[in-house]
Amino acid sequence: MSQLWQMSAASLVAAVRAREVSALEVADAHIERALTWNDLGAFLHLEPEMARRRARAIDDRLARGEDPGPLTGVPVALKDNLCTRDMPTTCGSRILETFVPPYDAHVVERLRQAGAVLLGKTNLDEFSMGSSTENSAFRLARNPHRLECTPGGSSGGSAAAVAAGLAPLALGSDTGGSIRQPAAFCGVVGLKPSYGLVSRYGLIAFASSLDQIGPLARGVDDAALLLEAVAGHDPRDATSSCRAVPPLRASGSIEGLRLGLPREFFGDGLAPEVAAAVERAKSLLVDQGARAVDVSLPLTRHAIAVYYIVAPSEASSNLARYDGVRYGLRADGGDASVDEMLATTRGEGFGREVKRRILLGTFSLSSGYHDAYYGRAQKVRAAMRREIEEVFLHVDLLLTPTTPTAAFGLGEKLEDPLAMYLSDVLTVSANLCGVPALSLPCGRTANGLPIGLQLMAPRFGEETLFRMARAYESLAPDASLWPPERAA
C-alpha cells in the first residue's frame, strides 16, 4: 500500500469506512506532511489538534456503525477566504488578522456534514487579488515543483498543499483564474464551477459577479467528489442556482464530442512548450473519437480590459465594509475622529495591490467616468457572453491552455502589475461568461514545471467537462505529477 498522503480522497474514504485505517491515522499522516513542508507556505493556519479531534469523532461515529458521509475521514484544506467559526479567517490581510467569524461558510457546513476533517486555512493573495500568492500579508508561498517559483494565485496555498500531499483535497476560489492558474502551475486538477453552482455564502467577496468556490485535487474524480459535496442550491445566496447537481463521477464515452479550439487562445505570448503539450493532449482525445473544430472568440482580446474594470469596481464596494467599526483591525490612536480612524485603519490594513484595485474600481465607478469604464465594460461583457453561447451551439467544449507559460519565478512580476494581470489572459473569459472551466495537468516543461490544459463547457455543463477530463486522465496516466521528494 502506498503512503496515506499519496492516496486519493476516494480511496481514503473507502479505507476509513472499511476500518482498514482510522481517520486519525489519515489526519496524522497529512499533519506530519504539512509540518515537513512548512516552508512551502501553503498554510496560514494549520490546526493539528482540532483536526485530530475531528478525526477521532469520525472514528467514533464509524465505531457506532454510523456513516459520517461521502467524505468520511478525508482531510480538506480551505482557502483562508472561507469563513470558519472555529478558525481565523484572514483573507491574507492585516485588516482581518484577528478575525474569527461567528459563522461557517455554506461550503464549510457542507464539508462538516460530509464527514471531512478540516486541516486548516491556506495561503492566498490578499483578498484573492493576485496571481502568485505574493500579495499575502503573512507568508510567501512556494511551488513544490520548484521552490524558487510561484505556486500561482490567488489560491496558491490550496494548490501547493494538494500538489505536495499535505491534503488530498482543497477548496479555492476563482475570480479570474485563481483556482485554475495555480492548479496548472502546481500540476493538479482545479475547477471553476458554473456561476451559481456553489453557494458563495461565507466566501469573503472579491468580485461578486465573478467569484466561485471550486475544488482542487490530484485527480479528476477527486475533484468531482469534492464538488458534489459542496454544490447545490443555498437560499442564503440569491445567485445560487436552483437546478439539481448532476452526478459528476459517472464515466462515459467522449465519442463524437466536439472540441472547439478558439484561435485567440493560441496567439502571441504562448510558450512553445505549452502549445506543444496542449496539441499533444488534443491529438490524444481526437484519437479517442473526439472531434477538433477550429472556432473563434474575437472579443477575447478585450477580456483582460473588461475584467480589470469589472472586478476592481465590485471590489471597491465589497471592501468598503472594512472600516474598523465592527470587527478586524482598528487603528485610531485613541482620540481620532471617525474619518481619521477609518482612513488610518484602511491605510494600515490593506496592502499595495488591494489599494491599487480599490482605486481602479472607485475611479471606474465615479460620476463622469462610469459610462466610459464600468458601463462600457458591462456591455462588452454581455457581448462576450452572447459570443461564447453562440460558439457552444457548434461545439460541446472548448480546449485551450490554462496559462501562456508554466510557473514563473518568485518576484519576477511583482513590480510589474500589468505583466501579472496578463497571466490571467486565458482564464478570465470563463468568469466573465459564467461558464465552468477546469484545468488539468498535461505534461511538464523541460525544466520539470507542470503545464495546464483548460477545458470549458457551457454553463452547467460540468458533467461533460468531467467526462472529457476523465478521458484525458485515463489516456495519459503520467498526468498526475508528484513534486520531487525532499530529503527527510
Place this chain on the structure above:
Amino acid sequence: MKVTVLVGMEVHLQLRTQSKMFSRCPARFGAPPNTLVDPVVLGLPGALPVPNRDAITMALSLAMALGGTLAEVTRFDRKNYFYPDLPKGYQISQYDRPLATRGAVEIVTREGIKTVRLRRLHIEEDTGKSLHDDRRGLSRVDFNRAGTPLVEIVSEPDIASPEEARAYLNALRAVVSYLDISDANMQEGNLRCEPNVNLHIENGGEPVKTPIVEIKNLNSVRNVERALLCEIERQLAEYREKGPAVAHEPRSTRGYDDDKDATFLMRRKEEEHDYRYFPDPDIPPLTLTEEWRTEAASRVPELPAKKRRRFMEEHGLGAYDAATLCRHRSTADYFEKVVAAGCAPKPAANWILTDLGRHANDKKVLVAELGLAPAHVAGLIGLVEQGRVARRPAAQQVLPRMLETGAKPEAIVAELGLARIDDEDVIREAARKAVAAHPRAVADYRAGKKKAFDALMGFVMRDTQGKADSDLVRSVVEEILEES
C-alpha cells in the same frame, strides 16, 4: 410681486415586515441595542443579501394603490458611501430601475381637492443609528434598525404650500394605513420626510427661481409645516437681499432647529457624495410576474380617495369631512357601521369627528378603538335627533358614561334623568319663575335688547338642567313676555 411655492417630498417609510429587507433577522422597534442583528445586517465578511419577498409585495401594493407604473424587471443597486452606521460601506437601494414610476396622491385641503404627481417609488434598506456621548467623547452604533425595509416615495414639486404638504403627508399616511403595511409614525421614525422647496418669483421680467433646498431633521407633520413656513420666509428674505442673483446660488441641504424655529445650512450641493451607484451583483434582477402583481393587488382594499368620493356621493358629506373620516380605515369603517345601525350619515360624521374624536385624541387611540359599540353610538345620536335628549347633555354626560360603563344610551339617559322635558306646564312654570326673578332683563328686553331674551332663556335651561326642549322654551318665554 408674485411668489409661487414649489415643494417636492421625499418620504421614507419603514415597512412592517417580520424580518429585515435582505436577511431573516427579525425587524421591530424598541429592542435592546444590537440584539436584532445577524451576519448580513452587520455586513460581516462573506454574508450575502437575499431580498425579502414580503417586503417587495407590500411595496408593490403601495405602488399600485398610488397608481404607479410598475417595472417589468426591477433591480437593486449599491449606493456607496462611508458612515459608521452603514455596515457594508454601501446601502442597497434602487437607482435606474425602481419598482415603480409615476402615480399620484390626491390631497384635500380646506380649499379643495388637488393631485400631487409622483416621480418614483423604490425599495431600500435602513441604516443603523449613531449615538453620541459628547461628555465622554464616545460614539456608539446601534444596528437594530440597519436593514429594515424602507420604501422611498418621491413626489414632483406639485405641493404649493405648507398646508398642502401636511395634507400630502396625511393622504399618504391614509393610504399606508389602509394597506396596513407600516406604522407610519413620524415620532418613532418609521415615516421620515425630507421636503425640498424653492420659490418662483415674478417681479417684472423673467421669473427668478431660488435654489432648491432640501430640509432634514423633521420628526413630526407639524414640524414639516413649520420648517417649510420659515424656509419660505428665509428664501424670500434672501431674494430681497440678493435680487435675481440668488438663482445662481448652489442647491443645498438645511436642517431644521425645532427650538429656534429656523433652518440652518448643513451642506451645499458641491459637498455631496459621489455615490458611485452600480447594480448589486449579489442580487439578480427581479421579474415582477403576473402572479406576483395579482398577489399584491389582492392586498389593496378600497382606498381613501375612492372611499371619500363614495362618502360624498352616497352620504352627502362635504369633501373635508369625508377626507378626515377616511384618513384611517378603521374610522371610516366605524362611520359606516354607525350609519348601518340606522343613524343618518351627517350627524354620524359630525359626532365621530367632534365628540368621539376628542375622546379618542385624549386617549391617543382611534375612534374605533374607544370600545363604543357602533349601535350604541347610533342609538345616542338617534335620541338626540328624535329630540328625546338634548345635544349638550348627550355629549357631556351620556357619552362619557357610555365610555365608562359600556351601557346603552337609553339606560344612561334614564339613570341620570336626562330625558328631555317637553311638558309645557313644567317649562311654563320655570319660565314664569325666571321672568319674575329677573325684572331687569325683562326691562332690557322691552327696551329692544335681544341679548336679554337669550339670558332669560338661559335661566330657564339652567333651571331644567339643560333638559328642556329649547324650541319649546323659546316659544313659552316669548308668550309670557307678550302676556305680561
